[in-house]
Amino acid sequence: MTASTLTALFLLALFLSGGIRLWLSLRQARHVAAHRSTVPAEFAASIELTAHQKAADYTLAKGRFGRIELALGLIWVLALTLGGGLQLMHDLLAQWFEPSKLWHGLALFGLLSVAGFVWELPGSLYYTFVLEARFGFNKTTAKTLILDTLKSSLLTVLIGGPLLWCVLWLMRSMGANWWLWTWGVLIAFNLAAMVIYPLFIAPLFNKFEPLKDEALAARINLLLARCGFQSKGLFVMDGSKRSAHGNAYFTGFGAAKRIVFFDTLLATLTPEEVEAVLAHELGHFKHRHIAQRVALFAVLSLAFFALLGWLAQQPAFFAGLGVEAHSEALTLILFSLILGPFTFPLTPMMSFWSRKHEFEADAYAVANAQAGDLVSALVKLYRDNAATLTPDPLHSLFYDSHPPAAIRIGRLKAAA
């Protein structure tokens, strides 16, 4: 493969995936706007026109924001690669760090992270403090945001730094099979993170308190016993500290497995509805959806690392992406920049797989709780999260991890 072939392929993937994303986003906007004036018949009794219109406006605002982000993302990738940005950073750091040393690679990652943070800062501030705030969802204060940023930066340096050092060292020292070693280390790290995250990291950002509502806890414990599920406790998280959006989830596995409810969820749902939502989450667990996800991630990442092992040996890989220098760090950075456009065709497949899991979890919830409770819980969540009930079918097919409201609720009602 020559450098110019790679450049052409890269530009094709970048603009083709960008073009499809733009087209889908515009389709979604047209579809939602066209259905803004009437609540779909099946929801007419449960969702008011004002709530439906708020959902449409929220979806349209997020779509406009997404299209600007898409353009900014394209500019960023092009500026770093063919625009010479990475080469510039590489040369700049060479004044302080010998380019053949691993420190130089570590510094390059650091500089790139800071530059990326600054590039994205206006967008993320706008999203939280203007867009989310306009629809009444933002609860984050400037203080929380600054503390969050400081804490996550510190964690990135303390955990990401040594991990990155280890990866760069393996790339340099393990010969032709370095990619296999690197893959092994990353998989081990990911598994460790699944245990460490809920116990030590998440509590740095949120308060987790045992569920105090005894009647609700008793109800949930009955459900858990019925489903044969052991957990390390029921917790309530202060999700309201940052956002009004509600959720419930499981984290960890083995001894660290716990059930977490957002306080925002408990505030809006009845105990019966909470039970039905939890039964749905238990369905994901019983069908081993999380384990399947981890396994797929392991297989896919092995394939990507094998590809990276080969690409790293091609001089065209660097030259074709606008970089003259060669280093382990540049190999990883270039690969991560081009991975998105080239793996874009996987998006609809992953979405399809995820929606299949949602149907399976719903079926489990119907078998172990009341379908009617899940329906009313979902309607409240759609309404309170201002999720659109009228997505463009193609946009939904491509991106949605959850089935469209009408189809999902239709199935639940048929089962009730």
Ligand SMILES: [Zn+2]
């Ligand atoms: Zn689910």
